[in-house]
Amino acid sequence: MLNRTNRLQILGLLMPGLTVFLMFTVYPIVRLFWMSLCDMSFSSMLSQPFAGLMNYREVFADRTFWTVFVNSIVYTLVTVPGQMVLGLFVAVLLNGIRHFSVTFRVINYLPVITSWVIASLVFRYIFNTEGLLNYFLWKVLHVTGGNIRWLDTRWSGLAVAMILGIWKGIGWNMVIFLAALQQVPQDLYEAADIDGCGSFGKFLHVTLPGIRGTILFALIELTIGGFNVFTSIKMITGGKPAHHTDTLLTWMYYKAFSTGRFGYAAALSFVMALTLGFMAVGQFRMMRLRDS
Amino acid sequence: MSRIWKRFALILALVLVLTAGAGLAEPVTINFWHHYSAQSAENETLMNVLIPAFEAENPDIRINAVSHEWAELHDKILVSANSGALPDVARCDIAWLPEFQKMGILVALDETMPDFEEVSERLLPSAMSTSRIGGHVYALALNTNSKIVFYNTAMLEAAGVSVPATLEEWAETVRRLSGENANGQQIWGWNEPALAGWNICPFIWSFGGTLLSDDQTKATGYLNSPETVKAVETFAKLVKDGCITGFNSGDIPMTDGFGTGRYAMMLEGPWKSAELAGAYPDVAYGTALMPAGTGGSISVLGGEDIAMFHTANQAAAWKFMQFMTGEFAETEMARCGQIPVNRAALESDVVKDADYAPFIAAIETAKARPTVAAWSEMDNGLQNAMTAIVSGEISAQSALDELASQWDELLK
Numbered sequence: 001m002l003n004r005t006n007r008l009q010i011l012g013l014l015m016p017g018l019t020v021f022l023m024f025t026v027y028p029i030v031r032l033f034w035m036s037l038c039d040m041s042f043s044s045m046l047s048q049p050f051a052g053l054m055n056y057r058e059v060f061a062d063r064t065f066w067t068v069f070v071n072s073i074v075y076t077l078v079t080v081p082g083q084m085v086l087g088l089f090v091a092v093l094l095n096g097i098r099h100f101s102v103t104f105r106v107i108n109y110l111p112v113i114t115s116w117v118i119a120s121l122v123f124r125y126i127f128n129t130e131g132l133l134n135y136f137l138w139k140v141l142h143v144t145g146g147n148i149r150w151l152d153t154r155w156s157g158l159a160v161a162m163i164l165g166i167w168k169g170i171g172w173n174m175v176i177f178l179a180a181l182q183q184v185p186q187d188l189y190e191a192a193d194i195d196g197c198g199s200f201g202k203f204l205h206v207t208l209p210g211i212r213g214t215i216l217f218a219l220i221e222l223t224i225g226g227f228n229v230f231t232s233i234k235m236i237t238g239g240k241p242a243h244h245t246d247t248l249l250t251w252m253y254y255k256a257f258s259t260g261r262f263g264y265a266a267a268l269s270f271v272m273a274l275t276l277g278f279m280a281v282g283q284f285r286m287m288r289l290r291d292s
Numbered sequence: 293m294s295r296i297w298k299r300f301a302l303i304l305a306l307v308l309v310l311t312a313g314a315g316l317a318e319p320v321t322i323n324f325w326h327h328y329s330a331q332s333a334e335n336e337t338l339m340n341v342l343i344p345a346f347e348a349e350n351p352d353i354r355i356n357a358v359s360h361e362w363a364e365l366h367d368k369i370l371v372s373a374n375s376g377a378l379p380d381v382a383r384c385d386i387a388w389l390p391e392f393q394k395m396g397i398l399v400a401l402d403e404t405m406p407d408f409e410e411v412s413e414r415l416l417p418s419a420m421s422t423s424r425i426g427g428h429v430y431a432l433a434l435n436t437n438s439k440i441v442f443y444n445t446a447m448l449e450a451a452g453v454s455v456p457a458t459l460e461e462w463a464e465t466v467r468r469l470s471g472e473n474a475n476g477q478q479i480w481g482w483n484e485p486a487l488a489g490w491n492i493c494p495f496i497w498s499f500g501g502t503l504l505s506d507d508q509t510k511a512t513g514y515l516n517s518p519e520t521v522k523a524v525e526t527f528a529k530l531v532k533d534g535c536i537t538g539f540n541s542g543d544i545p546m547t548d549g550f551g552t553g554r555y556a557m558m559l560e561g562p563w564k565s566a567e568l569a570g571a572y573p574d575v576a577y578g579t580a581l582m583p584a585g586t587g588g589s590i591s592v593l594g595g596e597d598i599a600m601f602h603t604a605n606q607a608a609a610w611k612f613m614q615f616m617t618g619e620f621a622e623t624e625m626a627r628c629g630q631i632p633v634n635r636a637a638l639e640s641d642v643v644k645d646a647d648y649a650p651f652i653a654a655i656e657t658a659k660a661r662p663t664v665a666a667w668s669e670m671d672n673g674l675q676n677a678m679t680a681i682v683s684g685e686i687s688a689q690s691a692l693d694e695l696a697s698q699w700d701e702l703l704k
Contacts, residue, residue: 042394042665046373129542151542237541242679245541257367259669260391 036266040258055267064243065268068251072272073153075162075247076226082166084218087173092203094174095181105174112171119164120235127151127160127236154244157237161245164232170220176218177211184210216287220280227276248272320608321354323379325369328363333628335359341624346615346664353608380604381612383434383557383596386422386660387667392599393425394665399600400428401610411614419633422660423597432617433633436595436623438651438658439494439559441583442568445576447479447556455578459585463526468557470535482530483538483555485546487678489661489671491539492527494559498588498661499523504703508664511699516692519586524681524688531682539682542667551575561594562648564632579650591658595631631655668700673698 038044039051061064090108094101111119126132127150137144150156188206197205219291230249233239239246241256246254248268256265328334344357358379360368366388372378373395384392390397402408412420412432419433443455451469458460466481473479484491489503496503501520504511514520530536537543538555547564548556551572558564559582566576569634598616600609615621622630622637631648632638643649661667677691 046396099581124541127542128544129540130544131542149540152540157541203497240539240541240679241683242676256361257370259672260370260395261669262370 032266032269035146035263036270038263040263040266041261051263053265056271058264059267064246064251067244068246068248071158071246072227072229072248075158075165075229078162078222079165079226079229080170080219080222082162083169083173083222084215086166086170087218088177090174091177091181092207105178105289108174109171111168114168116168116231117235119168120232121233123150123160123164124236151237153240154241155221157240157245161229161232161236164231164236165226169225171224173218176214180211180214181207212287219283222278223283224276227272232258299339319352319354320605320652321356322381322605322608322612324355324357324381324383324612325360325365325379326357326383327360327365327385328383329361329612330359334592334625335628336629337624340614342621344460345620346612348501348656348700349615350611352606353611355612367446369397376603378601378603379611381598384431385597386595386597386663389431389597389599390663390665390667391683395432397603398430399602399604399606400430401600402429404606405610410434411617414619414634414636414657415617416633416635416638418593418655418658418660419595422593422595422663423599425663431597431599432613434596434598435622435630436584436593436618436633436655437561437563437631437648437652438591438593439561439582440654441557441580442550442560442564442577443557443580444553444555445551445578446555455580456583457580459495459526459583462583463530466530466535466557467533473553477554478534479554479556480535480537480549481556483535483549483558484536485538486675487539487682488675490592490594490665491559492524492674492678492698493659494582494590495527496520496523497590497592498582498585498587499526500585504662504664504699508662509703511696511703512693513696515696515699516689521688521692523585524678524692528678528682528688532684539679547571550577559591562629562651565647566629581654589657591654593655593658593660595633619690664703666699668704670699675700 011271035048036055037050037052038048039054040048063269094104094108094223097104124131128134129147129149133150134144134147137148148156150160159273184207186208189202192202192206227247229247230253233245233247233250234253237245239250243251243254252265252272253266255261255268320371326338326655327407328338338357339694343357346355347353357580362385365382366385369378369382369384369388369392373392379396389398402412405411408429410551413431415433416436419436420429422433423429423431448455448465453465453468456465457573469479469481471479496519499519499522501517501523502514503515503520527536538549538558543549544552544554546555546558546560547567548571550558551568553575568577580588600606600613617634619634619636619640621634622634623640623642626632626637626642626646627639629646629648631651638652644653662670664670673695677686677695680686681688681691
């Protein structure tokens with residue numbers, strides 16, 4: 001049993017951390033939720049009258065919201081599996097080699113530490129209407145009869161951001177999966193060998209179940225990351241044409257800081273947080289179903 | 293015992309010294325936020341010439357000038373308004389003023405400053421129109437700019453066309469200049485880097501169209517008037533025919549395209565001369581006024597105003613604002629490329645010999661975009677509508693009809 005002095009000691013020791021947590025995490029969330037219930041625009045920035053669910057209604061009635069929501073979902077659905085599959089693939093390859101393992105790890109990890117801004121600018125340069133890719137396709141390989149406007153339409157513009165997202169994410173997945181692969185007990189592989197299992201069979205029946213926890217972790221982290229995409233979109237298309245390539249965060253930023261609709265942006269952030277929450281719960285359930 | 297007395301005496305002495313200090317006149321500090329970039333000649337002049345001169349004239353006032361990035365300053369003021377940490381005075385983009393006014397954080401100068409009329413008469417009326425919102429004036433014009441036509445001399449000569457003076461000539465010239473160059477690359481007669489009000493308004497106004505009623509309360513009947521529709525249709529047709537580009541994400545950036553002879557003409561501000569001199573010193577170009585239509589030759593006004601926030605020390609802030617818009621400060625800033633709005637400074641030789649002299653004529657007839665708080669949302673709607681129109685998704689008339697009713701809602 002803890003006595004009174006002990007309890008006070010524990011509380012005293014927790015206080016500094018707890019204070020920081022309350023001030024910088026709990027308070028902003030509560031305040032943001034309150035903002036989402038207030039009419040907070042240029043005309044009411046200082047008074048902030050209570051407006052109930054007005055902002056939420058406006059978010060759901062907004063055509064652009066649905067466009068950017070679908071964009072974020074598609075971005076996540078493409079980039080998360082893309083990064084995981086390629087990251088795992090590289091990790092499995094690296095796990096099997098004896099020489100130059102560190103060199104390959106570094107090479108694969110380089111995109112992760114490259115700045116988003118610089119990588120986005122390079123991708124923009126490659127995919128510009130008169131960029132490197134069109135030059136190769138048209139002038140070198142002669143497969144297209146002219147320049148393709150990669151960045152100027154909704155899906156091709158988003159596709160460029162998705163390719164960047166996948167390219168930049170492979171390294172992180174590789175590191176995570178490489179660590180997980182090394183935790184899979186070696187004797188299971190030996191047992192599988194005795195049972196006459198091939199390499200693919202071993203991957204399917206030993207490796208994948210062995211790293212399930214890591215897969216779930218990566219899945220949730222990357223889903224959150226996918227919904228948080230901002231820099232690449234802002235730099236590559238800037239949401240053009242007419243917000244068709246905006247995602248939830250770029251649209252939220254636009255609404256808050258370009259049009260002063262902080263209430264709308266706050267409501268949007270809660271819609272996004274709830275969506276992510278539901279998705280994470282779904283992902284946990286899915287994994288647990290597999291378990292049983 | 294004596295130690296205690298000593299301590300007491302010491303504390304007493306300290307308290308006396310501190311309270312005596314409070315009796316003296318402390319200089320007032322005016323916080324001035326601006327977006328002259330930190331490394332620029334403007335900032336240099338502000339910090340080393342203007343502020344020392346002002347402080348010498350007003351020994352009881354200290355100026356604490358803080359430089360921000362343009363976009364950061366806007367966002368910072370929004371956030372500071374909430375947390376009650378606004379500066380006294382700020383240099384604001386003219387587009388921000390209606391928002392700040394609607395937030396109720398600006399001081400109506402014509403109501404509070406007895407000598408306002410006298411001060412404002414020293415400044416250009418077109419520039420002062422940017423700070424008149426709903427019947428009151430919330431800032432002093434600080435510097436201004438507008439856009440004029442830049443044309444690539446060699447490209448016009450090669451195509452055998454002259455500089456367009458009217459909008460009919462303009463459409464024809466843009467068409468004649470477009471096509472392919474000797475290397476088989478596509479060239480465009482006109483570059484327009486975006487489809488916002490800043491880009492489209494000069495066409496709408498020069499074609500004789502309008503955006504809003506004079507009292508800025510109604511868009512239907514103005515934004516979808518035959519003149520506005522005609523302006524937008526003419527523009528969209530040229531885009532469709534491959535004669536205008538620049539607003540797509542994948543397009544060649546404006547300066548590069550103009551410098552390398554891919555864009556023959558563009559409507560741009562005074563900063564473009566410096567950019568071209570830096571990046572493409574060899575390209576030969578000329579400048580001309582916006583081609584005239586039934587509405588005249590009407591370009592769009594840009595620039596900055598200097599405004600006072602409601603939390604300011606008003607007397608000191610007003611002194612500083614008068615100083616910044618006075619002849620001395622405006623002439624000093626004119627040396628760094630800021631186009632003055634002070635009439636006396638405009639008459640000075642500094643301005644007459646400056647690179648931006650051709651812009652002065654454009655500024656006299658140029659118009660400001662609507663000074664309404666919802667402008668950024670309205671502008672966004674305009675961009676979306678223009679994007680849909682130029683891509684052929686919808687006709688100019690129906691897009692503008694729909695936009696006009698949206699604007700009516702936003703103006704309520």
